[in-house]
Amino acid sequence: MRNIVILISGSGSNMAAIVRAAERGHWAQRLNARVAAVLSNRADAPGLAFAQDHGIATQVLDHKAFASREDFDAALMAEIDRHAPALVVLAGFMRILTPGFVAHYAGRLLxxxxxxxxxxxxxxxxxxxxxxxxxxxxxxxxxxxxxxxHGTILAQAVVPVLADDTADSLAERVLGQEHIIYPRAVAEFLRGLPS
Structure with missing residues (x-):
């Protein structure tokens, strides 16, 4: 089974969209893949409850408990690697990752x-x-x-900017499209990985 680990910092709505798509699309049977864990740098991230309700392992690593960004990323990598991930998915994870972290997951970090x-x-x-x-x-x-x-673009969705748009109204419409394209892009990426 190819494990997906998803990182969140808040509501986890994109994570939830991916989990629902995996369930509806029978990813375990069709793609030999499953969402194995959801990790957050914030204990109050509402998305953790959604993951737990769906039987997904969760873990919190508070970045404030670490002396440096490098120390946090090292601990995060250790926790992620416990799940032997084929893919690591950032879904509203509000941390800039160190080059060492990015290099560790090169080619399998979305x-x-x-x-x-x-x-x-x-x-x-x-x-x-x-x-x-x-x-x-x-x-x-x-x-x-x-x-x-930066990095290779896998999918995009276009949303018109309306004359009366605010940042919030535009964000809401864009988020609706994110919930469509992210699960599709993850599934397509998994199809391209070696079995």
Whole structure:
């Protein structure tokens, strides 16, 4: 069985979309894959309860308990590796990962970003798109590299920017598309991995 480990920091709505897609799509039978664990850097992340309700192992590693980013990432890698992951999925994990972490999972680390990369890497993507006068925004699933919000693009969804959009209203519509494209991109990526 190919294990997927998902990292979250908050509500975990993209994680939940992936878990539901795995259940509906019978990934265990069709892709020989399952969501094995959900890890968070925040004990109050609401997504942890969803994972537990679905019988998925959960773990919290508070980044504030570590002296450095490197120490946290080393502990996180050790916890992830306990699950022998074929794939590590970032789903609203609000930490910039060290180059060592990224290198350790090279080729099997995915992220979703709320813009049409390469436009608007980093934070505040929706307001930046509105301020720039963009007619379209969206979301991108990509492989993670050491450079923030770069890496091979696996899927994108386009959302029109409406005249009366705020960052919040645009974010809500983009998130709806994220819930569609992220599970699809994960399944497609799994199909491309060696059995």
């Amino acid at each position: 992220n979703i970003h709320p813009s049409l990369l390469p436009a608007f890497p980093g934070l505040n993507t929706h307001q930046r798109a509105i301020d720039a006068g963009c007619r379209f925004a969206g979301a991108t699933v990509h492989q993670v590299t050491a450079e923030l919000d």
